[in-house]
Amino acid sequence: xxxxxxxLFAAGxxxxxxxxxxxxxxxxxxxxxxxxxVSKAEAKKRDxxxxxxxxQQKQENQIKAIRSFIAQGVDxxxxxxxxxxxxxxxxxxxxxxxxxxxxLDRDIDPSGKDxxxxxxxxxxxxxxxxxxxxxxxxxxxxxxxVVELQGTVGASVATNRKKGFEDGIAGHSNVKIVRSQTxxxxxxxxxxxxxxxxxxEGGKNICAVYAHNDDMMVGAIQAMKEAGLKPGSEILTVxxxxxxxIFKAMAxxxxxxxxxxxxxxxxxAFDAVVAFKEKGTVPPKxxxxxxxxxxxxxxxxxxxxSKKDLGY
Ligand code: AHR
Numbered sequence: 001x002x003x004x005x006x007x008l009f010a011a012g013x014x015x016x017x018x019x020x021x022x023x024x025x026x027x028x029x030x031x032x033x034x035x036x037x038v039s040k041a042e043a044k045k046r047d048x049x050x051x052x053x054x055x056q057q058k059q060e061n062q063i064k065a066i067r068s069f070i071a072q073g074v075d076x077x078x079x080x081x082x083x084x085x086x087x088x089x090x091x092x093x094x095x096x097x098x099x100x101x102x103x104l105d106r107d108i109d110p111s112g113k114d115x116x117x118x119x120x121x122x123x124x125x126x127x128x129x130x131x132x133x134x135x136x137x138x139x140x141x142x143x144x145x146v147v148e149l150q151g152t153v154g155a156s157v158a159t160n161r162k163k164g165f166e167d168g169i170a171g172h173s174n175v176k177i178v179r180s181q182t183x184x185x186x187x188x189x190x191x192x193x194x195x196x197x198x199x200x201e202g203g204k205n206i207c208a209v210y211a212h213n214d215d216m217m218v219g220a221i222q223a224m225k226e227a228g229l230k231p232g233s234e235i236l237t238v239x240x241x242x243x244x245x246i247f248k249a250m251a252x253x254x255x256x257x258x259x260x261x262x263x264x265x266x267x268x269a270f271d272a273v274v275a276f277k278e279k280g281t282v283p284p285k286x287x288x289x290x291x292x293x294x295x296x297x298x299x300x301x302x303x304x305x306s307k308k309d310l311g312y
Pocket of ligand 1: 028029031032105106157214215240241261
């Protein structure tokens with residue numbers, strides 16, 4: 001039986017009477033900014049009072065925000081966990097206060113599984129795998145040295161996207177990760193780390209860049225161009241998120257592929273909480289969002305136009 005039951009939490013509340021707190025990570029990437037904008041819009045659609053606390057990348061700020069939401073007696077808490085460990089105590093406090101928690105876009109360690117109602121995330125191992133398989137297919141039998149820009153250290157998506165990519169290139173000994181370092185999911189750090197990769201490897205020795213998000217790739221593209229290299233042709237790129245700027249780079253021939261992550265994690269999360277509160281419907285433990293690969297063949301400028309005003 002689920003650790004959550006309608007009898008425990010359902011209050012017969014209606015969406016219009018609900019207050020939900022969201023402990024958001026920060027604003028490290030274009031994707032994150034879009035998630036915040038879309039979440040607010042989804043709350044407004046349902047007439048839900050929505051309180052967002054920006055943790056500025058710090059878990060301690062997220063823990064404080066959750067405690068403050070508990071003290072305020074909110075109806076539910078959304079949490080985008082910056083890292084995957086260290087949540088058990090505070091989530092136990094939420095559970096003891098009968099406040100359901102929904103994870104958005106990142107996971108926590110399995111020890112916390114009974115402490116949240118549901119998680120709305122993509123399959124981030126699959127995202128990395130799709131990226132790796134695209135690269136393997138694109139290079140064929142040619143030797144290919146890959147440099148990898150990892151996301152935030154300790155974040156589930158960074159661990160999983162690394163693992164998935166390694167799975168995707170497994171068995172293809174011509175494709176090798178020669179350097180891998182965190183670029184913290186930001187453009188500035190992505191550029192800085194790419195500059196150091198180019199210095200260490202010599203640009204011509206790098207066949208492809210894999211970045212755990214598009215923002216780091218946009219920074220890396222800048223670094224490659226400043227070093228006189230040609231990203232998108234001399235050096236292949238594959239990253240994750242599908243933010244508008246990567247489509248602009250694809251249209252200019254400076255990027256090759258991205259795996260889409262929807263910024264609308266809050267919509268399904270609100271629906272799950274409302275159904276739970278109104279009818280006692282217990283959602284599945286994982287509400288999986290889709291992942292789709294885009295390449296230069298997918299009319300990147302049209303995709304850019306369709307996404308550019310969506311809060312990125
Ligand atoms: O957790 C989702 C990731 O966080 C996005 O892919 C990245 O851009 C963001 O910072």
